[in-house]
Amino acid sequence: MPYRPPVSDYRFLMDHVAGFSDVAATDRFAEATPDTVDAILSEAAKMCQEVLAPLNRNGDLHPAYLENGVVRTSPGFADGYKAIAEGGWIGISASPESGGMGLPMTLTTAVNEMMASACLALQLNPLMSQGQIEALEHHASDEIKALYLPKLISGDWCGTMNLTEPQAGSDVGALRAKAEPNGDGTYAVSGQKIYISWADNDFSENVCHLVLARLPDGVQGTKGISLFMVPKFIPDADGNPGKQNDLRVVSLEHKMGLHGSPTAVMEYDGATGWLIGPEHGGMAAMFTMMNNARLGVGVQGIGAAEGALQHALAYAQDRKQGKAAGSGTIIEHADVRRMLTTMKADIYAARAIAMMNAVAIDMTTATGDAGWKVRAAFLTPICKAFGTDVGIDVASTGVQVHGGMGFIEETGAAQYSRDVRVTAIYEGTNGIQAMDLVARKLMDGGEAAFRLLEEIEQGAEAAKGTHPELADAVWQAAESLRETTEWLVEQSDLNQRFAGAVPYLRAFARVLGGHAHLAAALAGDATRTKLATFYIKRLLPEHTSLLAHAQEGADDLLAISADDLAA
Known part of the structure; x- marks a missing residue:
């Protein structure tokens, strides 16, 4: 079933519910004219519908795998990533000084949702890079910004975040990874990290890891944690990928879903890293990345829900069963209509909250007003938790609409349910939100x-x-x-x-x-x-x-x- 991006819904929410006109009226985002917004949404929709959506099933049936220390990605993912990168979709909201479009987060949010609907496993890759770009823009030195931001924004390099360890999940302060000064401004980073999304791939020139670790004088708990940039390949004097760093992908997890997105155990063995932000200030820098990532993950849930709804609706309009009136298909049954309408209504509610959240972030950026910042912070946990809960509920209901065929993998209904389940867990569980x-x-x-x-x-x-x-x-x-x-x-x-x-x-x-x-x-x-x-x-x-x-x-x-x- 072809995916149809709900562009009209985004425009309606921007115009009548979320208050996007306030964003477009600021000097910071004056270029977000109606014509620009329409062009961005329509071009992104075309890419998602024609390039990404056909890859979704490949990621499920042909998962990423580890071969001689290199992650091999699902068939077609390299071409899909190339389309994302060449379209400029990674850096929609990134600074124009580094090659980004400098457009509102509200637009990035809509585009990310479309990509998540089309192929959630692949969309997670640029989402990680977007978070890293945000963290570097706010906390990195000018030298790090000049070297890494253009590469990340162009998609030549990819970014990750490394927080979790076997003994330190939600309790990040329990981490054991350490960083020793090398005496030349760099640090030797050692330790093991788990659950690292898109820790490696076979289509980008470099993979840039933001790693939380503790300096020798770092106190226990979160106040003693620092953040380091640890690239797979150490850049040479010209800024190109040089020698292999002392890090490796130990293994890939065997997961319930999201098979096309490699989730790795990473080992750092005295790997060369650069400090991002002040010593012992790692959590503040990482939360810059995580807060927008939480909006992004909420949108992943909404995107998966949209895909599941469209899949279920198409089936309900085709499947004939029982003594249904009208078309004779199951959509004429009251209970099936109830399920589909609940799916549609909840998606709209969750999407509206995400748009409100994104507008608050944009107004904070444009005005520096503390009230907008507080509003964005308040809406973030609601957006993340409700968006992903809706994703899980809608995808599960989508299986139910299919009846027995929903339990059969060939229909594709179950993939939405398996893929979206993790969104309520990563970037802070919904209970923590x-x-x-x-x-x-x-x-x-x-x-x-x-x-x-x-x-x-x-x-x-x-x-x-x-x-x-x-x-x-x-x-x-x-x-x-x-x-x-x-x-x-x-x-x-x-x-x-x-x-x-x-x-x-x-x-x-x-x-x-x-x-x-x-x-x-x-x-x-x-x-x-x-x-x-x-x-x-x-x-x-x-x-x-x-x-x-x-x-x-x-x-x-x-x-x-x-x-x-x-x-």
């Missing part, structure tokens, strides 16, 4: 949350004249969310917040989704109004039980012992 939301993101006493809720209620007030029933439901949901937020802020014991963090995050996403659907009903046509009605009447009410869960606290939960669970 929720804990971040109720702890760090509420350290302001809930001000950022309350500002969002005020916007939602103002939007509902504006819609009462034309859509009173829908507007009232959204307004009431926002009020309920406000009450729970106030309760959470009052809890000084963080465990009382953490016990209900996941349902609280999902409730917040549900209400933001209701806000976005209501805006669509106001500005859109009858089709968008029908979808908004479905979401607000059938899916938004979920927030009630979620908020009840969030306010139960931790006492009854922690009273359940390991023995109770094993009984």
